[in-house]
Amino acid sequence: IGNNASGTRSVKYGAARDSVLGLKVVLPGGRLVELGTRTRVASTGYPLERLFVGSEGTLGVIVEATLRYVPIPKFRCLGVANFAKLEQAGESITAVMASGCQPSMLELIDKVAIEAVNRAQNLGLPEVEAILLFEADGMVKEAVDFEIERISGICAEHGGFGIEYSYDPAEQARMSAGRKKLFPSLSKFAEALASTALADDMAVPYSHMAECARTIHEVAERHGLVMTAYGHCGAGCMHTKILMDTSRGDQWQAARQAISEIYEFVRRVGGTTSAEHGIGISKAGQFQKEKHGLLDLMRAVKAVFDPNGIMNPGKLVEAPPDWLEAGPLRYHVEDA
Ligand SMILES: Cc1cc2nc3c(=O)[nH]c(=O)nc-3n(C[C@H](O)[C@H](O)[C@H](O)COP(=O)(O)OP(=O)(O)OC[C@H]3O[C@@H](n4cnc5c(N)ncnc54)[C@H](O)[C@@H]3O)c2cc1C
Incomplete structure (x- = not known):
């Protein structure tokens, strides 16, 4: 719920947000609030429960959820x-x-x-x-x-x-x-290459899935990287992995440039920065570019719920725009 996850069957059944009817949330000051309803329909003011789905822990702590079930198909x-x-x-x-x-x-x-x-x-x-x-x-x-x-x-x-x-x-x-x-296989693709989850999650209108995969391959090749493109294409969800030599500083620079070019394509065709994994730190720069006209409103929402900025600080709107400079990498880079 915290990152509005979805998956292979989201094309028919939707993402977490589509299943959440109501939430109990503890706000940073300790106040317990009940959001949403137990009903299938509601037209009762701002749907705050929807705001909390995908808020990545930046507004409050979800302690209970009321979910809509669907029968398991025969x-x-x-x-x-x-x-x-x-x-x-x-x-x-x-x-x-x-x-x-x-x-x-x-x-x-x-x-x-x-x-x-x-x-x-x-x-x-x-x-x-x-x-x-x-x-x-x-x-x-x-x-x-x-x-x-x-x-x-x-x-x-x-x-x-x-x-x-x-x-x-x-x-x-x-x-x-x-x-x-697929995941364990990508890690074994070549001795010198590690499978990294950098620009690993985006969404485009499904009519652009093939073009998106083609663009990912072309950009990767131009930057001396190997990239795979796969995903829940009926929902427009595209996943990638960058296979690279993580000990080489130039590969990290190439990855940063490749990610930037891929996300320019994603925005150009009306796509969005994350389909289901959320923004965190690594996609913050691209998210901030995509939503640049709305960041003031998002900061204002954050300030209402979390005036002291104690909830998952340094993420989403507050995250540094360059993930490569944001903190130490968990890989050893020889010529960094
Ligand atoms: C191999 C792999 C495959 C994956 N495949 C998919 C996939 O197919 N579909 C998909 O959607 N995702 C996928 N993911 C990413 C996945 O969405 C997240 O890893 C997962 O949803 C996080 O769930 P978690 O319970 O581990 O939450 P965490 O990682 O603990 O938290 C996720 C976010 O929610 C916030 N949060 C946690 N608890 C609360 C709470 N109580 N109240 C408010 N906020 C909270 C956190 O701050 C964080 O921002 C994959 C990840 C991996 C590693």
Whole structure:
């Protein structure tokens, strides 16, 4: 709740904010307040509970939450499609989202991620520019069948191949193994490269997902870095990892420049700095650029709830704009 987390199924079920009906919060002075309601609808003044979701501990301490539940679907069908070109996957994402289908998952895996899991796990995934994982779920099997066939058909219309889908958990585990084993695989991509979570989380309108991944690859290459681009593409959520030699000072400078260029692209297409991980320190500079016209209002909100500035100080609006200078790195840098 503190950072409005979401995940692979946010394309259908939303982020934490969509599930929070009410909160109990202790304000910095010790006052306990109850925010929100237990009802599905409310039009009762400012929805302060929504303000606290994603506030990253900067306003008060959440001590209780009332959540909206949804029933667990009886049927889940997972599918996969391979694309020679990133743009074909991008067109499929847009077409699926515009089709009226409600996928419960739509995940993009890029060529760097594919290479990483093939190297580390020997999975034998096709060496293509993009793989889409898609899922439909529901209480009625015929409805799930209809959606999964429609999504598969859309992928095929846009050049997808090797398309398959299954209700069988063992088959689903096989199809999603690449995505599940991605993080440890990235760490083993190359002996000298560490997988760093720097510009690791952003969101763009889903119609720009392929362009965003392409931009990330181009920027990384120009700066002598390796970057992967993957994410919950139906929700427009893009994750990256920068694979770099963390002992080299020039790689950190390159990473800083690459991140800056990637976020310029994100803002240009109407995207936002963080999809689900929050701002903290490392994304503060980009967040402050994106919200530059609103920082005075955000500071004023912070001052109302936390006049003495004791709640998670030095984050969000208060964070230093340059993460590289913000504090000691947890890596040893030889020529820093
Ligand atoms: C490998 C990995 C994968 C991840 N994948 C995802 C993903 O798929 N989706 C996603 O959304 N995120 C993902 N994350 C990031 C994830 O969102 C956060 O790590 C997680 O949500 C933080 O939860 P936590 O309980 O550890 O909270 P913390 O890290 O303790 O806190 C998160 C924020 O909430 C604030 N906070 C904590 N407790 C309170 C409280 N009681 N009241 C008010 N504020 C509070 C903190 O100050 C902080 O700003 C991933 C992280 C990792 C390391």
